[in-house]
Amino acid sequence: MSSPEEAQLRDDLRRIVQTGALAPDLETIERRGRHEQRRAVALRGLAIVGVAGIAVGGSVAAFRHSGTPGTAPVAAPPAKTAPGQRPSSTAPATPPQLDNVAYVRQHVGAARNPANSVVEMKASGIGAGNPPETVWTDPATANQMISWVSGGSKVTTWQHQYLDSHRVINVDDTQVNYGPRTWSYRTQNYGSPITGAAPTAPVNGVSYIPAATIKTMLAHGNVKIVGHPVIEGHHTVELRVSLGLHGRAETNYFYVDSQTFQLVRLVRVFFPNSAQTASETSDYTWVQRTPALTKLINHPHIPAGFTEVPPDN
Amino acid sequence: MTGRSEEFRAFALDRGLRLHQSAYLLCGDWHLAHDLVQDTLVKVYRHWPRVRQADSPDAYVRRILINEARNRWRRRDRAVPVPDVAAGPAAPAIPDAADDIARRDGLLRALVELPYQQRATVVLRYLEGLSQAETARVLRCSEGTVKSQSSRALGTLRNYLNRTESRP
Numbered sequence: 001m002s003s004p005e006e007a008q009l010r011d012d013l014r015r016i017v018q019t020g021a022l023a024p025d026l027e028t029i030e031r032r033g034r035h036e037q038r039r040a041v042a043l044r045g046l047a048i049v050g051v052a053g054i055a056v057g058g059s060v061a062a063f064r065h066s067g068t069p070g071t072a073p074v075a076a077p078p079a080k081t082a083p084g085q086r087p088s089s090t091a092p093a094t095p096p097q098l099d100n101v102a103y104v105r106q107h108v109g110a111a112r113n114p115a116n117s118v119v120e121m122k123a124s125g126i127g128a129g130n131p132p133e134t135v136w137t138d139p140a141t142a143n144q145m146i147s148w149v150s151g152g153s154k155v156t157t158w159q160h161q162y163l164d165s166h167r168v169i170n171v172d173d174t175q176v177n178y179g180p181r182t183w184s185y186r187t188q189n190y191g192s193p194i195t196g197a198a199p200t201a202p203v204n205g206v207s208y209i210p211a212a213t214i215k216t217m218l219a220h221g222n223v224k225i226v227g228h229p230v231i232e233g234h235h236t237v238e239l240r241v242s243l244g245l246h247g248r249a250e251t252n253y254f255y256v257d258s259q260t261f262q263l264v265r266l267v268r269v270f271f272p273n274s275a276q277t278a279s280e281t282s283d284y285t286w287v288q289r290t291p292a293l294t295k296l297i298n299h300p301h302i303p304a305g306f307t308e309v310p311p312d313n
Numbered sequence: 314m315t316g317r318s319e320e321f322r323a324f325a326l327d328r329g330l331r332l333h334q335s336a337y338l339l340c341g342d343w344h345l346a347h348d349l350v351q352d353t354l355v356k357v358y359r360h361w362p363r364v365r366q367a368d369s370p371d372a373y374v375r376r377i378l379i380n381e382a383r384n385r386w387r388r389r390d391r392a393v394p395v396p397d398v399a400a401g402p403a404a405p406a407i408p409d410a411a412d413d414i415a416r417r418d419g420l421l422r423a424l425v426e427l428p429y430q431q432r433a434t435v436v437l438r439y440l441e442g443l444s445q446a447e448t449a450r451v452l453r454c455s456e457g458t459v460k461s462q463s464s465r466a467l468g469t470l471r472n473y474l475n476r477t478e479s480r481p
Contacts, residue, residue: 005467008474010439012417017334017440024329026322029351033358040359 101223104237104261108254109215111261116289118297119208123282135282137208138289138297144202145297153179158300161202167193169203174300175311183302186311208282209266217241217252231255232283234264262286321361325354328371331441332378338436339382341425349385353378375441375451379433420473431466434459 002010119139124132136145147156157175164170169190176183190203201210209217221241229238236255243250255265262284269279287293332353336346356377357364367373424432430452437448438459445463449456467474 005471005474006439009435009467009470010442012420012474013338013435013440016417016421017337024325024350024354026325029325029354030318030321030358032351032355036355037359 101225101239104225104239104256105218105223107261108239108256109218111211111214111256117286118289118293120285120287121208121282122285123280135208136293136297137202138294139200139210141298142198142200142202143298144208150177151179153177155179158297159202160298160300161199163194163198167195169194169199171203173311174302176300176302176306178303181303181306182309183306184309184311209263214254214263217243221252226253228258229255231264232285235259236264317361320365321358324365324370325357328374329354332374335375335436335440336378336382338421338424338440339379339432340385341421345385349378349381352381356381369450372447372451375437376453379437379451383429383433416473420470423470423473427466427469430454431462431469434462435466435470438463 117139119135119137121135121137122132123135131148131150133146133148137143142161144159145156146159147154149155155175155177157173160172160174162170162172171188171190172185173188174183174185201213202208218239218241221243224240225237226240227238229236234255235258237258239254239256241252241254243252250271251269253265253267253269254263255267256262257264264284266282266284267279268281269277271277329350332350333346336349336353337343340346340349353374357374364370364373424435427435433452434448437443437451438445443451445456445459448459452459
């Protein structure tokens with residue numbers, strides 16, 4: 001039994017939809033259905049492999065840790081391709097494992113800087129109001145050459161890092177300003193002596209984060225895979241890594257090449273969700289090391305005729 | 314073509330139009346409705362053995378469609394303007410077909426703005442013509458809930474129903 005209102009509603013709804021016409025694209029629907037079926041099967045298989053891999057990896061790590069004192073435990077990577085090497089051309093561009101945080105974390109953590117390479121970074125957002133910078137870093141020495149434009153003129157600074165005889169970190173900063181044709185020099189001393197090896201990251205440097213630090217961040221942060229964007233022509237995995245209590249201190253977005261697991265882009269967001277939030281973006285390019293490039297980064301070049309001036313502040 | 318494929322195709326061609334119409338009333342957009350129907354039929358294809366063995370394959374498929382539409386509704390931009398047809402001038406003394414079209418347009422917009430459960434109830438009850446019990450089975454709720462949801466929906470839509478109508 002229905003009221004006149006219900007009858008009218010029924011009639012109105014039929015009139016509203018009577019203009020609709022659909023010819024379902026059955027080919028597409030069946031193709032999608034088969035694809036999703038295969039994907040579901042693959043994901044189920046991956047989940048099983050992942051659980052087994054964690055168990056096996058844990059056993060291997062425990063064995064290595066107990067068997068070889070002084071050696072850091074390293075879980076066996078489940079990849080068919082060694083980190084840093086490109087897989088064969090028959091390998092899929094984005095294997096399904098890239099949806100597995102443990103797999104990606106392990107490979108990014110295991111990735112090494114490409115041998116015989118230096119890093120060129122285009123960095124922006126470094127400090128409020130600062131211009132974009134081009135940063136060249138030599139991973140072998142942790143020295144950097146940084147260029148930017150200030151007041152319409154190019155400025156380049158070379159930052160050379162070393163331990164003095166008391167094992168104190170020192171950074172020599174040589175800055176050349178090509179506008180007024182001046183240069184300055186200063187040494188920064190980093191206080192107390194250190195123990196152990198010299199740092200591989202520039203202590204005073206900008207943006208560049210070496211592989212070892214990335215590994216530490218991945219190990220201690222809350223890691224999530226949030227996408228697979230194409231960055232600068234690279235198929236990447238986007239990892240969000242939150243550091244500090246509830247991720248309040250810093251959130252980093254790592255974009256790593258989906259095949260080599262080398263860093264392609266790093267976005268650092270400081271104090272997310274606060275009024276003081278700030279971010280910096282660095283695009284990484286690994287460049288073949290040449291004698292000329294090595295010299296350019298590691299040896300300040302002061303053009304003839306430039307005048308030495310006192311360093312800023 | 315395999316037996317499975319033949320069966321599925323026959324089912325999809327037979328039910329496609331009605332699914333499309335229901336999807337349109339659930340989302341208010343023909344193109345989105347098309348996507349919804351395709352997503353629904355993809356799921357039906359994947360689970361075809363289960364669908365064809367169900368007590369009521371139609372109820373099973375309707376439930377998939379309702380769930381797909383609900384998922385999309387949760388992700389939508391909520392700022393959908395609804396023209397206040399009900400607050401407009403009174404209906405003219407001489408019925409006009411254009412008024413009827415405008416009224417139904419207002420009805421559709423008001424329908425799309427209803428809480429999702431009410432909207433699904435209206436579509437199943439008044440477009441699909443399901444009984445309260447059948448609607449309750451699709452929505453997995455009690456018949457009492459279907460009754461109350463229908464009542465509330467009718468209360469909201471009443472202003473779009475009590476207009477002078479020109480019947481063709």
